[in-house]
Amino acid sequence: MKADITPERALAIVTARIRRPPQDALEAAVVLEAWSGIPADQSLPLAREVMAAAALEDGKHDASGTRPPHKAAGAQPDSGVIVESVSLMVSMIAVATWAAPLGVELGVPLIERALFVALPLTLCLQWALRSRYLANPSGIPRLRADGGRLAALVVVLLALPAAVFGLAGLVAALLVGAWVGGTVLVRRGWALLYVAIVIAAALAMASGRVSPVVVLAIASVITSGVVALAIGTDRRPPPTRQPPSWAGVGNAGLIGLALGVMLVGDPSAGWGVHGALPAIALLPAMVGSLWGGYYLWRFQELVAQAIEGVPVADANRVSVTGIALSVFGGAVLRLAAATTALSLLLLGLASATGTPVSSSSLLAAFGCIALVTLVASLIVSLGFAPFALLSVAAGVALELVIAPTQPPGIPGAGILLGSALTTLVALPPLLIVLMRPGRVLATALWIR
Amino acid sequence: MTTEATYPYAVGGVSSWCELLLANITDVRWQILPIVAAGTVKPAFELPAHAELVGRIELWAERLPRGASRLPRDLASEPDIPGTLVRELIGWGGDMRALTEALVSCRAHGPRGIRAIFRRRSGWEGFLSGLRSVLLEKDPEAGTLPDLDVLDAARLYQTLYWLAQTATAATPETDVLHVTAAGWAGVPAIVHKALHDTPLILTEHGVYVREAYLAAVRSQGSAGARFIATRLPRGLARLAYSAADLVLPVTGSNAQWEEELGVDPERIRVIYNGVDDGELSPLPRTGTVISIGRLDPLKDIHTMLRVAKQVVERTPQARFLHYGPPTQGQEAYARSCYALHAKLGLGERFRFMGPTNDPIGALEAADLVILTSISEGLPLAILEGMSKGRAVVATRVGGVAEVVRGAGFVAAPGDVHGLASAVTTLVRNPDLARRLGERAQGRVGRVFARHGCVQAYRRVYSEIIAERPEAPALAADLQALAA
Numbered sequence A: 001m002k003a004d005i006t007p008e009r010a011l012a013i014v015t016a017r018i019r020r021p022p023q024d025a026l027e028a029a030v031v032l033e034a035w036s037g038i039p040a041d042q043s044l045p046l047a048r049e050v051m052a053a054a055a056l057e058d059g060k061h062d063a064s065g066t067r068p069p070h071k072a073a074g075a076q077p078d079s080g081v082i083v084e085s086v087s088l089m090v091s092m093i094a095v096a097t098w099a100a101p102l103g104v105e106l107g108v109p110l111i112e113r114a115l116f117v118a119l120p121l122t123l124c125l126q127w128a129l130r131s132r133y134l135a136n137p138s139g140i141p142r143l144r145a146d147g148g149r150l151a152a153l154v155v156v157l158l159a160l161p162a163a164v165f166g167l168a169g170l171v172a173a174l175l176v177g178a179w180v181g182g183t184v185l186v187r188r189g190w191a192l193l194y195v196a197i198v199i200a201a202a203l204a205m206a207s208g209r210v211s212p213v214v215v216l217a218i219a220s221v222i223t224s225g226v227v228a229l230a231i232g233t234d235r236r237p238p239p240t241r242q243p244p245s246w247a248g249v250g251n252a253g254l255i256g257l258a259l260g261v262m263l264v265g266d267p268s269a270g271w272g273v274h275g276a277l278p279a280i281a282l283l284p285a286m287v288g289s290l291w292g293g294y295y296l297w298r299f300q301e302l303v304a305q306a307i308e309g310v311p312v313a314d315a316n317r318v319s320v321t322g323i324a325l326s327v328f329g330g331a332v333l334r335l336a337a338a339t340t341a342l343s344l345l346l347l348g349l350a351s352a353t354g355t356p357v358s359s360s361s362l363l364a365a366f367g368c369i370a371l372v373t374l375v376a377s378l379i380v381s382l383g384f385a386p387f388a389l390l391s392v393a394a395g396v397a398l399e400l401v402i403a404p405t406q407p408p409g410i411p412g413a414g415i416l417l418g419s420a421l422t423t424l425v426a427l428p429p430l431l432i433v434l435m436r437p438g439r440v441l442a443t444a445l446w447i448r
Numbered sequence B: 001m002t003t004e005a006t007y008p009y010a011v012g013g014v015s016s017w018c019e020l021l022l023a024n025i026t027d028v029r030w031q032i033l034p035i036v037a038a039g040t041v042k043p044a045f046e047l048p049a050h051a052e053l054v055g056r057i058e059l060w061a062e063r064l065p066r067g068a069s070r071l072p073r074d075l076a077s078e079p080d081i082p083g084t085l086v087r088e089l090i091g092w093g094g095d096m097r098a099l100t101e102a103l104v105s106c107r108a109h110g111p112r113g114i115r116a117i118f119r120r121r122s123g124w125e126g127f128l129s130g131l132r133s134v135l136l137e138k139d140p141e142a143g144t145l146p147d148l149d150v151l152d153a154a155r156l157y158q159t160l161y162w163l164a165q166t167a168t169a170a171t172p173e174t175d176v177l178h179v180t181a182a183g184w185a186g187v188p189a190i191v192h193k194a195l196h197d198t199p200l201i202l203t204e205h206g207v208y209v210r211e212a213y214l215a216a217v218r219s220q221g222s223a224g225a226r227f228i229a230t231r232l233p234r235g236l237a238r239l240a241y242s243a244a245d246l247v248l249p250v251t252g253s254n255a256q257w258e259e260e261l262g263v264d265p266e267r268i269r270v271i272y273n274g275v276d277d278g279e280l281s282p283l284p285r286t287g288t289v290i291s292i293g294r295l296d297p298l299k300d301i302h303t304m305l306r307v308a309k310q311v312v313e314r315t316p317q318a319r320f321l322h323y324g325p326p327t328q329g330q331e332a333y334a335r336s337c338y339a340l341h342a343k344l345g346l347g348e349r350f351r352f353m354g355p356t357n358d359p360i361g362a363l364e365a366a367d368l369v370i371l372t373s374i375s376e377g378l379p380l381a382i383l384e385g386m387s388k389g390r391a392v393v394a395t396r397v398g399g400v401a402e403v404v405r406g407a408g409f410v411a412a413p414g415d416v417h418g419l420a421s422a423v424t425t426l427v428r429n430p431d432l433a434r435r436l437g438e439r440a441q442g443r444v445g446r447v448f449a450r451h452g453c454v455q456a457y458r459r460v461y462s463e464i465i466a467e468r469p470e471a472p473a474l475a476a477d478l479q480a481l482a483a
Helices: A007-018 A025-036 A040-057 A081-096 A099-106 A108-134 A139-145 A147-165 A167-188 A191-207 A212-232 A246-264 A277-296 A299-307 A323-353 A360-381 A385-405 A413-434 A437-445 B013-024 B081-090 B096-119 B121-135 B150-167 B186-196 B208-219 B223-243 B252-260 B301-314 B331-344 B359-364 B380-387 B400-404 B416-428 B430-447 B450-466 B473-482
Strands: B002-004 B030-037 B051-053 B057-059 B177-179 B200-204 B246-249 B288-292 B319-323 B350-354 B368-371 B391-395 B408-411
Touching (some): A007 A025, A007 A040, A025 B223, A040 B252, A081 A277, A099 A167, A099 A212, A108 A139, A108 A147, A108 A167, A108 A246, A139 A147, A139 A167, A139 A212, A147 A167, A167 A191, A167 A212, A191 A212, A246 A360, A277 A323, A277 A360, A299 A323, A299 A360, A299 A437, A299 B150, A323 A413, A323 A437, A360 A385, A360 A413, A385 A413, A413 A437, A437 B121, B002 B013, B002 B177, B002 B186, B030 B186, B096 B121, B096 B150, B096 B186, B096 B223, B121 B150, B150 B186, B150 B223, B200 B223, B208 B223, B288 B359, B288 B380, B301 B331, B301 B416, B331 B350, B359 B380, B368 B416, B380 B400, B380 B430, B391 B416, B391 B430, B400 B408, B408 B416, B416 B430
Parallel strands (some): B030 B051, B030 B057, B288 B319, B288 B368, B319 B350, B368 B391
């Protein structure tokens, strides 16, 4: 059936309705049918004639349409990120002050063993929790949904060290409870409460009126209780997307564990031996890591913005000054700058106050671990978690192999060599991937 | 039966139709394979004893795909799946046989193999090469192609990845494949048909392509985004049409679109939706106008609100009741409806009643039924209203005019004045509304009865199984490919 309307008139109707010429014949037919009431048996043949009329008009119109700027949902870091960072630093200093009184009460060897267990286990749990729960806004409700079995798993994980290492293991479990609980509280937005708990515990230990072990137990139990309260009272809607698989969580946990082993695998660092010092020495690297990580947070959004408007013909152009490399380079520079500046400040303060500091080499070693953490995080976010694990494991293996023969004069030399190997293994493939931002977005970031 | 974002996870016309078939064809063992967005958890329907879910395909999930990878170790022999998908699916005149072979190849590689292919450089480069060739196509009907950028390309690549994952889904042995939408739901069934030569029938309620174009027009996105949002459904619909032994639109107007996209008219058979032959219930004569449907742009609730505004100004006794929840993902549209309702000052004269489990009860309390959609197949809400003897005022879209003929008024979509005049006439003349309602009920009994609909599907199943050819050549070729 033929419509009682000319193609030119129909084109004018379609153009008026959608404020541009039709994309193709089907779009013209849809508009004529849906908004002009022309039945399909008339609108479909008419639309073909409309396209012929539009071809004559071609060039007189801007057919590009509007392009809304790309905005990646959830790509912005939380507004409370500064509070989170400051809280973590304050907590770190406070926790560092726990080592001395605990060492006095329980003996240095026991505290050393406890820290050897607690640090890797803490990093393992933190990485695992972050991969499944804490890296996105729906994480806490998801944590609530998994609460029962997760609590059981954590109890088993904490009971194991106690069973294997006795009192040292129990102390390690209490430390892990307090530290990992803090990570959850900070993500929940209850960072200040966590800082209050940690500082109160530090003051109680320093006062000498209560046994430091009892204080640690109370702090750990209170933190765990507050974590349960924080998760239980989160009223955000349950997540609608499937979480990452448990295999992915396991992989992340293993990377965290390996980083923890790298941290304690070098005996020259002196965990537990020199009181608060190794922990204080970690502070510059931690601040650098936070700053670099904060900058990297927007990686996916920035890459997407950078390739918007780039013609398909240039999709594979290699660029050493492209956005992906720039963001990564910016993150590394921030990490290095903050770590170096704060390390120098720490050395200066130590020198001015006459406080013994292990060594500048230890500060550099911790900075290298921060760099390894940053690189591993980015590799995991690109969907190459097994490669990240392999790289970190290679570094750990080297560190453990050379540990017995390490020269005593260079504290942290094992960590330096291990993290250098990890960086050497991981960095070249990462840089090659990052040189092609279009491809990295399409093949790595968006296909997990 | 393969479904897409409908049965058994979402309520709506297609799900009601699925339920009708399952409830009335009980001597068949039904296997349901739904495609849903990741995170869809709770079914909205309980399956009868003779039906079972045989899997669930989740799109856009965060978890890694499961299953073994069967990726060839020799990279040179690796198939260019992304390139073939973009060329044949997005291209205006894509080759459906080549596309089917690519999808069968996806099944052969398995979920992890597909992930590996799409994460490789060769996958991305094959895709880009295919996309460039599509963008160089010249066809008068295809218009001027937009300048896609790399971000558009990356988005399309991601979508094709999920399409390839859909093709990997396992399908059980079956006698007939019944696809309920000419889109993603067709993909696993088409692969199954290619491998086993199982007969495939396709029922279209709305027209998949038309609805995709409507959504794209409304989105006001970039030319590139619009191009992708329309070419992909067009390719999927062409694929489904090419594979279907029979295409069963619910209305003759859908058939026009199906023919336009290449379906041989010989393979099209209209089967109307069916409803119970309802008993004529007396009109309440309260000036109550009812509508049932999701809060969705396709239902054009804004026009309905404007119609209500004109009607209540003319006839103070009139009141409107709308039943139906917002469509998932269209919450913003629902909010815009509430805002317009407030702006027009309709108050209690137009009430959003939310979802209902008793549409018949709601219809019995109405004097007439209104529908203002800009796209429809054969709307059950109208049929059910007619079966209870209610006159209809509706827009002339899809199969609406075919249904309402002589039982109410139709007007052009968006014609607020025409629709409001019709409603006003019927509210002011209850006797006219009653006479039209009686005609409506008679028409439902003659043409749109549940029994007739169910029997028509029974006949189709029997015929298509009886006509199944032996040892088809394509199936043999493709089975070899999959092996």
